[in-house]
């Protein structure tokens with residue numbers, strides 16, 4: 001693993017631990033504050049989805065070369081799906097009486113994803129795969145935490161999780177293309 005990718009992975013691990021801490025704190029609070037915790041989790045998920053939308057769009061517009069064609073189609077499709085996830089989450093925040101926070105200046109602090117700085121196609125796919133893996137872990141933990149407290153939110157997150165799993169498979173599939181790996185080394 002390159003130094004570049006190591007940094008991305010270790011930063012993502014820190015981000016993931018922060019999300020877990022919040023859920024552990026949330027588990028010991030009373031019922032009256034449960035909606036507040038769900039809203040806080042959804043706020044982080046919303047920020048994550050927006051960051052992922054932007055990262056995939058960046059990858060779509062900047063990936064170059066013959067090998068990039070298949071990847072670009074995936075990047076664009078994922079960007080649209082991450083945007084749809086963001087919209088679903090924002091809608092749910094509103095239904096729960098919250099206000100979706102779309103302030104770009106605090107997205108990175110609030111989200112569980114990084115924007116990234118990949119230049120090569122191989123690095124882009126690695127970043128996306130890593131971000132998807134963290135999203136999957138965090139969504140699984142959120143779904144477990146929410147349990148029966150809020151079935152509507154849980155069902156929404158389960159639908160999103162299913163797509164994140166497909167996204168991770170798509171990125172892993174691209175990495176299996178030996179030509180992209182060879183071009184990276």
Ligand SMILES: [Fe+2]
Pocket residue numbers: 049052081082085160164
């Ligand atoms: Fe997503």
Ligand SMILES: [Fe+2]
Pocket residue numbers: 052078082132135163164167168
């Ligand atoms: Fe995704």
